[in-house]
Amino acid sequence: MYSNKYVKATNVNKAASIIADAEDGKFLAGGMTLIPTLKQRLASPDLIIDLSDCKLTGIEDEGASIRIGAMSRHVDVAESVLVQNAIPAIANLASQIGDRQVRNRGTIGGSLANNDPAACYPSALLGLGGTIHTQNRSILAEDFLTGMFETDLEEDEIIIGISFPKPDKAAYVKFPNPASRYAMVGVFVAKFSDGVRVAVTGAGEDGVFRASNIEAALDESFKANSIIDGLVSADNLMSDIHASAEYRAHLIGEMTRRAVIACG
């Protein structure tokens, strides 16, 4: 590991001003992505700014949506009765991330800021059409997720919370990579009164994406057998040692069918 300094910020504005003064600062949330990255010398920030004392936890019911504090850990979301009642698909998604130790540390804000193409939460953000709140502004899912490991966040911008509109029904089903537990393919299906949204993670060359022809098929008829073979093309899907683009296309169809069934 390269050497770095460590500070704990006591509020968001202080954290933002500390990073503005640093040469190459990085915010630290749960550290479940950042610390392994540092250990492998894939990043070399000179300053780590720990957000854990910035009071960014808490989950609230906002009526038509729920709002989850950025520093809520995966275990907090998975075990939240509020989330389980309002949008059970999110609690279920959080309970499937990594392993118990990762869920005891990793946070929703860290996961979304990182926008790993195989991460679970980006599919919930896009599938539900959620909104990211920072200390400066609110950003719609589509504008926030700009590509693989890329977001619209400025260098000194901190996610403070995320709002998710409540759907009529929703479900997340993933095919985990057997070694890493990340999604080889994960599909988030959300049915709203004005239409169905389907977001796919783990498969797209540019990260999470909405599968418009699946959405159209489910708008027509919200049934598992609406997802016919050949509906999902392998174009623009990732091919790697874990799975070919064609296999991922197949998995998208299958995970979607399972998600529709799970919606009940």
Added chain:
Amino acid sequence: MLTVSMNVNGNSATHEVPDNTLLVTFLRETLGLTGTHVGCDTSQCGACIVHLNGESVKSCSLFAAQADGAKITTIEGIADGDTLHPMQQAFHENHGLQCGFCTPGMVMSAIELVTKNKNLTERDIREGLEGNICRCTGYHNIVKSIQAAAEKMS
């Protein structure tokens, strides 16, 4: 350098360490508690699992500074004198280890699993061990050990 203070297995420990010291390095090298192991570089194996304020965490993926003020329990801190913790005793009786490298992490992970959840099925236990890798046993006797300990601990 910064000063970190924590309670480890009931003893307070305050030391000045480089800012980027990992918790596992603090435990093993600063405090000499080498029961906590390091088995990977990717946060996947779980050999380094300890309890931080009662919750299991991978001590290789946490700065010591993040544990400042916390209560840490390692494998060295769970026996009662010469009497093994029921989870340790169950691993001993059920042949839950071969080389023993993964065992400290398995035991610490399993204690949290059993403490937090009642009436665990075999499947719950297998899923609960997602964060622990064993290269020797094939897991069967680890699962048996945890089932046996769960009965004693309930």
